Amino acid sequence: MTRQRFIFLTLAPATLVLVTLALVSTGGALWFSVMNRALRSPDSEFVGAYNYLRLLRDKRFFNALEISAIWEVVTVAGTLIVAVLLAVLVHETVKRALWRNLICFAFLAPVLLPRVAAAFIWRFLYSPSLGLANWFAGLFGIGPIEFLADPKIALLSVAVVDIWQWGLFFTVILVKLLETLPQDPIEAAMLDNARTWEIHAFVTLPMLRGPIISLALVKAVESLRSFDLIFVMTGGGPGTATETLDLYAYQSGINLGGRISYASAMSILLLVVTTVAFTFIWRAGKKWSR
Amino acid sequence: MANISCTGITKSYGAHPVIDGLDLTVADHEFVVFLGPSGCGKSTMLRMIAGLEEVTAGRITIGGTDVTDLHPGARGVAMVFQSYALYPHMTVADNITFGLRRLGVPKDEVARRLRDVAAMLGLDALLDRKPKNMSGGQQQRVAMARAMIKTPKVFLFDEPLSNLDAKLREKLRTEIRKMHNALKTTTIFVTHDQLEAMTIADRIVLMRAGAIEQQGTPDEIFDRPATRFVADFIGSPTMNFRMGIIRNGVAEAGSIRIPLPPGRFAVAEGQEVELGLRPARMGLVAGDAPGAIHGRVVLIENMGAEGQVIAEVNGAEMSFVTKEFRRLAPGDAVSFALSPDHLHIFDRASGRSLLNKDA
Numbered sequence: 001m002t003r004q005r006f007i008f009l010t011l012a013p014a015t016l017v018l019v020t021l022a023l024v025s026t027g028g029a030l031w032f033s034v035m036n037r038a039l040r041s042p043d044s045e046f047v048g049a050y051n052y053l054r055l056l057r058d059k060r061f062f063n064a065l066e067i068s069a070i071w072e073v074v075t076v077a078g079t080l081i082v083a084v085l086l087a088v089l090v091h092e093t094v095k096r097a098l099w100r101n102l103i104c105f106a107f108l109a110p111v112l113l114p115r116v117a118a119a120f121i122w123r124f125l126y127s128p129s130l131g132l133a134n135w136f137a138g139l140f141g142i143g144p145i146e147f148l149a150d151p152k153i154a155l156l157s158v159a160v161v162d163i164w165q166w167g168l169f170f171t172v173i174l175v176k177l178l179e180t181l182p183q184d185p186i187e188a189a190m191l192d193n194a195r196t197w198e199i200h201a202f203v204t205l206p207m208l209r210g211p212i213i214s215l216a217l218v219k220a221v222e223s224l225r226s227f228d229l230i231f232v233m234t235g236g237g238p239g240t241a242t243e244t245l246d247l248y249a250y251q252s253g254i255n256l257g258g259r260i261s262y263a264s265a266m267s268i269l270l271l272v273v274t275t276v277a278f279t280f281i282w283r284a285g286k287k288w289s290r
Numbered sequence: 291m292a293n294i295s296c297t298g299i300t301k302s303y304g305a306h307p308v309i310d311g312l313d314l315t316v317a318d319h320e321f322v323v324f325l326g327p328s329g330c331g332k333s334t335m336l337r338m339i340a341g342l343e344e345v346t347a348g349r350i351t352i353g354g355t356d357v358t359d360l361h362p363g364a365r366g367v368a369m370v371f372q373s374y375a376l377y378p379h380m381t382v383a384d385n386i387t388f389g390l391r392r393l394g395v396p397k398d399e400v401a402r403r404l405r406d407v408a409a410m411l412g413l414d415a416l417l418d419r420k421p422k423n424m425s426g427g428q429q430q431r432v433a434m435a436r437a438m439i440k441t442p443k444v445f446l447f448d449e450p451l452s453n454l455d456a457k458l459r460e461k462l463r464t465e466i467r468k469m470h471n472a473l474k475t476t477t478i479f480v481t482h483d484q485l486e487a488m489t490i491a492d493r494i495v496l497m498r499a500g501a502i503e504q505q506g507t508p509d510e511i512f513d514r515p516a517t518r519f520v521a522d523f524i525g526s527p528t529m530n531f532r533m534g535i536i537r538n539g540v541a542e543a544g545s546i547r548i549p550l551p552p553g554r555f556a557v558a559e560g561q562e563v564e565l566g567l568r569p570a571r572m573g574l575v576a577g578d579a580p581g582a583i584h585g586r587v588v589l590i591e592n593m594g595a596e597g598q599v600i601a602e603v604n605g606a607e608m609s610f611v612t613k614e615f616r617r618l619a620p621g622d623a624v625s626f627a628l629s630p631d632h633l634h635i636f637d638r639a640s641g642r643s644l645l646n647k648d649a
Contacts, residue, residue, distance in 0.1 A: 182373070182375075184371045184373045184374075184375030185375050185376065185377050185378070187342050187362070187369075187371075187375065188369070188371065188375040188376075188377075188436075189377070189388070190341075190342065190361070190362045190363055191340060191341075191342075191362045191363060191367065191368065191369050191389075192363065192388050192389030192392055192436075192440075193363035193364075193389055193392040193393055194363065194388075194389075194392050195392075198392060202377075202388070203377055206377075206379040206380075207377075207378060207379060209379065
């Protein structure tokens with residue numbers, strides 16, 4: 001068998017599944033987006049770019065776009081900051097392998113939870129009357145705080161759950177990466193009068209720049225898929241304070257509006273925006289990690 | 291003023307001590323080499339002086355200050371690692387000045403010292419490069435610059451030349467010694483290469499299994515080894531050893547008869563000993579010369595200016611070095627002898643040299 005045929009034969013099954021699942025549904029969404037299909041009537045007709053043009057006049061769409069952007073920035077940055085700080089803390093304070101492994105195991109638990117389960121756990125924690133979070137706040141004489149009902153902090157409260165799941169997971173990865181670093185440059189830095197935080201800020205973390213950028217990209221892609229978490233915790237509310245693009249598409253297309261074509265147009269636009277954005281982020285990431 | 295003194299240094303991993311009650315002093319301006327086989331504790335000793343390894347028991351002072359519990363950065367020492375240990379993401383200039391910047395030295399002062407050090411080590415053209423784009427020799431030069439710019443009280447070198455090829459190793463060895471002659475900074479240099487130790491040391495501290503086997507100038511170590519271990523470790527080609535016995539003031543080993551100068555060795559009549567004969571102290575002689583050793587050539591190793599001849603004597607191999615090796619061929623009968631006063635005699639049980647102290 002020639003090399004070319006081998007490559008073709010091994011790639012074919014996966015490509016076939018990908019084409020069937022991704023391209024057919026994308027093609028379907030594209031087709032729906034130029035029709036005026038809705039759930040309340042069986043008929044539909046071709047309307048061209050009408051749905052797209054309407055999107056550009058839809059304030060709720062731009063609100064969702066803004067919420068999505070904030071969600072991306074907050075969860076990616078939050079996850080990395082938490083992971084870096086915790087990883088350095090664990091690396092510096094827990095020296096025994098047994099304790100370190102136990103902590104890593106505990107930190108892995110949240111990400112193993114299904115999103116919906118995590119969301120329910122935190123809804124109870126956030127509850128104004130029964131929740132642990134408000135009990136703590138009460139100890140300091142604050143509250144009760146409406147974590148999920150206050151539009152100012154609802155998005156942040158949901159982001160905390162996402163960061164709780166992924167920040168701790170990335171902590172484990174970073175702890176393991178810190179362990180693999182060569183000791184000599186770190187010892188050289190100690191002899192160069194660097195304090196512990198300076199060793200990490202100027203030596204170890206820059207040495208891990210490549211892996212950290214990769215983690216950021218993984219998290220950025222993952223953050224786009226937070227529909228289940230937000231849906232269970234707030235359903236996009238209060239009002240539209242936590243309504244990301246995928247939530248708005250769901251609300252207008254399936255839940256209440258039933259305007260499938262309009263939602264499809266939104267999905268296509270989301271696809272285009274994220275593809276373009278990630279192409280640039282990917283290129284920049286590759287440049288930085290060099 | 292930066293003499294180093296270590297008293298009662300003990301280092302244990304778990305219950306197992308690798309260094310047990312070691313005492314050592316290094317005088318100001320001295321260039322001391324820790325020499326020994328791998329696992330003898332020489333690197334551990336250096337790392338304890340640097341502060342990178344905790345001391346289980348004992349005290350270390352540098353320039354009169356007890357540094358045993360001080361952070362490595364506060365000891366006034368600079369270290370050059372075998373792996374160079376450069377910061378991979380920083381330029382050469384940033385690597386060299388990292389320590390000064392951590393101390394908050396003013397910028398123009400840092401720039402001035404960087405210029406001086408770069409000029410001294412020939413790094414001017416490389417200051418903007420990253421370590422990965424440089425050769426091993428260049429990287430080690432950067433590591434030396436990083437150590438020098440701090441003007442430390444003590445330089446510590448941990449096998450700095452082991453990762454370099456032979457030619458470069460020789461060149462940098464010379465440079466390190468020249469640097470020491472110019473700066474006069476107290477230096478400890480760790481190596482397992484006896485030739486390296488012989489060539490650059492003021493004093494060699496030969497270690498074995500966590501203890502000092504012998505310390506002295508390279509000449510003392512080479513010509514008056516205190517034990518069989520030292521005699522075996524130092525010198526290339528290695529010393530020939532033969533089991534022998536003392537009879538009528540002559541050391542006998544098989545057909546070998548070497549007369550002993552009276553009073554030179556503390557040996558008794560009939561004592562069973564081990565004889566040590568350095569190949570470099572032997573040469574061809576006429577067959578009837580006194581003390582001549584007769585053998586048959588097995589192999590000749592051409593080393594350019596001279597050759598090592600391996601001869602079979604009484605069923606065992608013995609080597610000697612001669613410039614006239616070119617007229618010999620394998621299978622030839624050969625007679626050679628040790629030059630007078632270069633015989634070593636060791637106690638069979640303890641391995642200690644039986645040479646009289648004042649001889």
